[in-house]
Structure formats: C-alpha cells, structure tokens
Amino acid sequence: MPHTLNQRLAILLTLYLAQGLPTGIFSQALPAILRSYDVSLTVIGFSGLLAIPWALKFLWSPYVDKYHSTQMGRxxxxxxxxxxxxxxxxxVIALFNPYDLANTQGVYxxxxxMFLLNLFAATQDIASDALAVRSLSYEERSFGNGVQVAGYRLGLIVGGGLLLYLVDVWDWRLSFLLMAFLLVLLSLPILLYREPVVEVSPSEVNLSYQQVFRTFIATPAFKAWFWVLVTYKIGDGLGSVMVKPMLVDMGFKLQQIGLFVSVLGSVATLLGALLGGVLTRTLGRYQALxxxxxxxxxxxxxxGVLSWQWHHTGQVNPMLVYGVxxxxxxxxxxxxxxxxxAVMDQCRRDHAGSDFTLQVSILAIFGGSAGLLAGVVTDLIGYTYYYLLSAFICVLLLWPVVLWGRWLRR
Structure with missing residues (x-):
C-alpha cells in the first residue's frame, strides 16, 4: 500500500531533524564554544574547512545511488x-575534555x-535527498522542502541552541550524551519504515561513474542553472559565520546566544521554510529566488547597523539583536x-542522489569557501563594514538568477 503524503513528509521530517542535530553542533555551537575559550577569529573562520565532506560528497554519491541492500531499501x-x-x-565527543580547547592540540x-561527524551526516544526506526526490511529485516538492528545511532547523535548534545552553548551565558530558540519545530516538521511524522498491532502467544502471555526471551536466537546463548554484549562497556564506563571534565580543553569554539567538533564529528559519513552501508554489521558483x-x-x-551602533555607543539593545x-x-x-x-526539479529519478548532491555540493563549495576568509577580512575591516560588504555582494550575485529567469521564458 503506497504511503500517503503525510506519512512521507513525516519520515522526511525525522530524517532531516536527525541530520540537523549533529550539523547544529558544528555550524551553530562550535563557533561560540571556540570563542568562549579564546580561540582566534582566524581559526574560527578556517574551521569552515571541517565542512569539506558537505562540499565534496558528490564524489561518493554515485556509489550511494548504486550500491544498497534490496532487503533494507535503496x-x-x-x-x-x-x-x-x-x-x-x-x-566519544561526550568524553572529550572541553578545557583542552584552550590549547592548539585540543582544538585540532x-x-x-567534528570532521567525522560532518562526514557521516553528509553521507546520510545523500541517501535522504534521494529518498525525498523519489518520494515527491513536482507539485509536492515545495511543501516537501518546507518540511525538510523545518526539520533540519529543528535539529539545529537542538544541536546548536539547546546544546549551547546546556553546556553553559549544565554539564558537557551529559549534554552530548543527551544528543546521542535523541539521535537514537530519531532513527526509530526510518528503522521501521518500509521503503518502496524503485525500478531502475538498464541503461541507467550501466552508466559508468563519470557518465553519471557527464550526462547530467550536459543538459541545456543544467547549463542555464549552473551559475545560480555557484553564486546564490555566497552572500549568506559570508555573513553567517561571523554572527556568533560578534555577539560574544559584544558581551553576550553562551546561554543567551544558545537560547535567544540560535533557538529563536532557527524557529524563525523554520517558520520561513514553512511559509516558503506555500509562497514558492504561488510565486514560482524564479520570482521566489x-x-x-x-x-x-x-x-x-x-x-552591520547593529555593529555600527555597538562601536559608537558601546552597547546594543539585546531585543534588537534578537529581532535582526x-x-x-x-x-x-x-x-x-x-x-x-528548483534543485529537485533538475534531478533525474534514477540518479536522484547524485544529481541532487552534485548541485548542493556546488552550493556548499562556493558558499562555504566564501566564509573561509571571513575571520581574516573581519580582523582587517571590522564587523560593520564586513556585513555591509556581505549584503552588497548578496545583491550583486542575484544577477545569475535574472539570467536563469530569462532562459526559462525563452
């Protein structure tokens, strides 16, 4: 009996929540934790290299698509x-001594x-994305992506904001053991899920590793879409990495950052994702982007405005910070x-994992790489000019979206 849309969305919700939890530890909690132990902004900026598995996961995505147990499901x-x-x-992380972060060896x-945690989460993401593409029709994808992003952000709330709060007011070891226990609970739905069998055409099965990618990138649709993938996340990648270090420098405590910044921010993203699912279907992909x-x-x-206020007055309204x-x-x-x-729309059903992963890897490579020099640039020009520069770049790099829209209307 086919699964209903609600059942499919529920499974995707738990999968992306499970993915967001360990990712939140890296992307949300780690910068603030490192800064609280006086790790330099430059080192914090270069910690973005730990996300390399997310950028390069397309290299092993064809194997995730191809090799599987027929009994367990693709x-x-x-x-x-x-x-x-x-x-x-x-x-293992729960057993790590956090005071070792005060020295270089401990940081490394x-x-x-953190690198291994990203590697496992990135590989899980390949299979989860493939399941989503194969499970959702074109009309269902905006809603499905809304649920996916919402689930992912819920995971970030737990792995980022809640963890930061618990580490600050409770205990490091117990906090990370709680994260492990929650991840076990989130694994139960997919453990009990009976995945539908997907038939693959013989011609697609026999494609070589290189042909999987070549046949995809050679399509006119992908050529038109490519520059959007390259540029769309660069502005966001520049801006996000320095937020929590800036707040630490402004005098915010870890529990404030964890509860009022990470948690409220993730709730806002969750609401944006759910509304985005409705608006994207109404506006269309181009207008929405x-x-x-x-x-x-x-x-x-x-x-940038908040930073300017802080530099000129020596203080900043916490409620204004939370609102921004x-x-x-x-x-x-x-x-x-x-x-x-829009990424899902480009994917082939037989190579859903590879096609989706290649695209999000391009997003991660260029969006993530932009943030690698964030600490260096911020040290040179300060938070105010850094964020104004990031906003300008964000607007400038919407031009490829305009060109893609013209291609769609050709």
Missing part, C-alpha cells in the same frame, strides 16, 4: 549505518571529531526552500 541501506556511526561519535583533536535573495541581503546589512537575527534567519528559510525546490 536509501535505508545508507541512512541507518550513518546515523548509528553519528550516535557513536557523539558518545576536536576538529577531527529573486525576492527572498533580496530579503537575505537586508538581513545581512542589518547586522530572527529576520535574517526567516529570510534564509524562505530562500532555502525556493532554492532546493
């Missing part, structure tokens, strides 16, 4: 082992653990749903 064959490995790694050791990209630029510029952070995350949720809906 996607479950990879999702279950990856989540089990993530649970094990969280237990922790970075290795353009409008939501402009809103992201406004959010980044607002951080919520707006920027809300815009990000809107834009992400529109972007991922």
């Amino acid at each position: 996607s479950r064959s990879w999702i279950l082992p990856m989540q089990a490995l993530s649970v094990s790694l969280l237990v 050791s922790f970075f290795v653990l 353009l409008m939501f990209g402009l809103l992201q630029a406004v959010g980044l510029a607002s951080y 952070n919520a707006f920027e995350h809300f815009a990000s949720g809107l834009a992400t749903v529109a972007l991922l809906s």
